Amino acid sequence: MWAKIFPKRFSVLKAFVLLFLFISFLVRLSLFLWAFNEVDKNFSEVLRTFFTGLFFDIGTISFFTIPYLIYLMILPNRWVGSILDKSITFFGFFLGLFIIYFSFLGEFTFWEEFQRRYNFIAVDYLVYTYEVVKNINESYPLPILISILLLLVFSSLYLVVKLGLFKNTFHDKPSFKSKLNGMTPWVLIMIFFSTVVTNQQSEWSLNTYNNELSKAGIYSFFAAFRNNELSYKEFYPNIDLDKAFDVVQADYIKFGDKMLDPGNKSIYRGIHNTDSLAVVAIPNVIFICIESLSGKFMNALGGDQNITPVLDSLANESIFFTNLYATGTRTVRGMEAITLSIPPTPGSSIVKRQNNRDLFTIGEVFKVEGYERNFFYGGDGYFDNMNTYFGGNGFNIVDRGRGFLLDTSINTKRTNIEDSEVTFENAWGVCDQDVYNKVIMEADKAHASGTPFFDFVMTTSNHKPYTYPEGKIDIPSGTGRNGAVKYTDFAIGEFLKMASTKPWYKNTVFVIMSDHCANSAGKGELDVQNFHIPAMIFNAPNGTSKKVNTLCSQIDIFPTLFGLLNWDYSSNLFGYDIFKMTPKEERAFIGNYRKLGYLKGNKVLVLGDQETANFYSWNPLDNSLKALPMDNEFLEESISFYQVADYLYHNDGLKLKQ
Incomplete structure (x- = not known):
């Protein structure tokens, strides 16, 4: 049988x-x-x-x-x-x-x-x-x-x-x-x-x-x-869409923002920062996006490994954000959050999706003020669709190209990091010092032309295999994450030393922030502590240096910078000016490609792709989540931001206004 x-x-x-x-x-x-x-x-x-x-x-x-x-x-x-x-x-x-x-x-x-x-x-x-x-x-x-x-x-x-x-x-x-x-x-x-x-x-x-x-x-x-892209509408908790927009728009109106498309499903608004005594600043801005730098690596954020002496020192000379969280767990998610100033949408990052050109990014705010915009990457920006995304949104590309061409429909300039400019290279690209040397060279050219510049610099050295030039730090290359972190920190110090000798230095603001943490695993639905990253604004025009303990996200850094520069501008960005926030308004968005979290105080709500919504209290001492009865007002606010962000992306609401 x-x-x-x-x-x-x-x-x-x-x-x-x-x-x-x-x-x-x-x-x-x-x-x-x-x-x-x-x-x-x-x-x-x-x-x-x-x-x-x-x-x-x-x-x-x-x-x-x-x-x-x-x-x-x-x-x-x-x-x-x-x-x-x-x-x-x-x-x-x-x-x-x-x-x-x-x-x-x-x-x-x-x-x-x-x-x-x-x-x-x-x-x-x-x-x-x-x-x-x-x-x-x-x-x-x-x-x-x-x-x-x-x-x-x-x-x-x-x-x-x-x-x-x-x-x-x-x-x-x-x-x-x-x-x-x-x-x-x-x-x-x-x-x-x-x-x-x-x-x-x-x-x-x-x-x-x-x-x-x-x-x-x-x-x-x-x-x-x-399921690399998930439909929020189909898989996540929803509320009436008009209600969701009412909640989100009301959140911006209370800051004094003026809705420029009233009555429609939009967050496009005018932001007013100047007054009769304000001085509008037009400094150069260099943003350093550090690969995988968890907050715990810095002594200034509670670490004890002594592997970030440069950043720890800069923390005392900068506007240093001690309570800031990444929106995701990958570089492209960090890029999305920083440039689009948007909560994470489920599935893959917008950077990697097809409908990702001609969007309203922070680059548009710089463009209106007359800036040249550049994206620097030590590897080939073909990886993770970075060149298509940045090039398709008005940035010039400076990378270590291997011959992959930009889409011919993208009208942008591409500059290669030449062999003669490379001292060290691994799988992910040239070492951080080589990238910074290229940034210096391009900054010199822009300064000579009299054009202010905004540079988005993506580092690569703090990534497996954790290799870097020998003899720069006291930890041998390729021996682990700590060495890569210390070299990354060392390279930033050398870059700032070199920059300080340049005529454009005094009129240049340096924004430094991680793209995401080194790991994201945890017992709970979302491991809150593994989204905690460092961020600082150094060499601000007014010389301000202070520690900011406000709870916030990556999406808030550039709206905050625009406020510091006293710019009035039109915005399609979700981020807040952190200095306008009251304790009641503090919040952070965190998530992975399926779980979407909304953090306020020590409360976090997690939306899941089976239309689930779980409410927790978070204990930062042991990084634990304890289930709580649902707070319906908290739930409605959480859903509103994520639902609106997803709707705007899928209905061209993030596109540039004609």
Whole structure:
């Protein structure tokens, strides 16, 4: 009976399925032990974690079985055991093993970096293979990893041969009905997982680590591939759209902003900062966006590692924001927040989406004041669509191009960082000092022409493989994150020293802020502390230096700068001038590509893509979230900002006004 339902012809396929399930269990167990201090270890929680994982593993392997099952169905019995049959079966088995072992080994490196199973970041990395492969090669002993991979594949292949399973496969000639019986369960499982099951159903726990361990990495990867942009309207809590705009517009009106498109679904408004005694300043502005600099790295924000002496010193000479939060967990999300001054929208960053040109960015405010706008990046700005985004929004591009051309429809200037200007380079680009040298050169040119400039400078050195020029700091290159942070800090110091010798220095404001934290993992839905980043405005026109403890977001920094410069301007930006905020109005937006958080005081509301809304109190001492009864006013305010931001993007409400 058993042979009729599962004929010996399926022996290799059954071996592949069991091998996949066993290896997947070992990977899940290894990651569980890796995160042992973070997971919920209650017996029922652990049991559910592993059984949910098994459920998704079965769904994942069902997709692998279908191509070979189709082959088994259509191959005539007279060809069973032929050279063709053996070649296809051996090759298919080898390829399948290679894919799953490659995937499982990759999960360990991905977990080390993000404490997550594969997600949309892995999808992005698949697109930018040059940077990723080079980064892996510089970060890990690639020959050893490849050798281990091949050893695992051939060992598994040898085991299956020794067990005689290939022999069974090549000598059994079952009836069509018998093969159909063996195929049907897997087809039904695949259809079930394609139409009914979603990756979000693995997220049953309040502990994020348990949720991640409940997932299957490969399944999560393809789920992220399909859902790289999520519709807020379809997946998140909504309120009446007119009501949402009323809430958001009222928030700006109380600051004295004048709505320029009243009665319509818009936040376009006039902002008044000058008075009869105000002096309007037109300084050069250099913004340094630091890769992955968590607030905890700085002594000035409570750290104790002494790896940011330059920034710690600047904190005492700047307008230093001590309670500022990144809106997301990736560089492109930080760029989106800073340039568009917008809360995070679900899915991928607007920087990476197609409808991302001719938007109202902070660059437009600078343009009205006569500034030249430049984007500097030490790698190739093709990565993460940065050049298309910045070039399509009026910035000149200065990068380390490898030959990828800008879209011909983008009318902008592109300047290359030449080989002769490079002293050190790794997978992600040239070292920070080389980028800053280029910034100095371009600033000299702009000053000579009499044109004020706004430079957006994206650093790269604080990124795995954490390599940088030797002999600059007391931590050897490539030994870890702390060394990269200290070199990043050192490079900023050298840049400011060089800049201070230039005639344009006294009339230049330096804005320094991180794009996101070094990691974002946590037990709760959103790990609030892992969004805390440093930000400062140095060399402001009035020489002001003070610590600002106001709760705020990345989106607020440039509206605050425009206020300091006493500019009147038209705005489509969501950010506030921090110095106009009262304690009651303080808030911050935080999120990842699926969870959207709204933080006020020690309260945080998290919106999820299953139309969920959870309300918590946050304890910054242990970074814990405690569930609270829902506050409906808080909920309405949270939904309003996110719903309005998503609506404006999808309905061209972020576009430049004609």
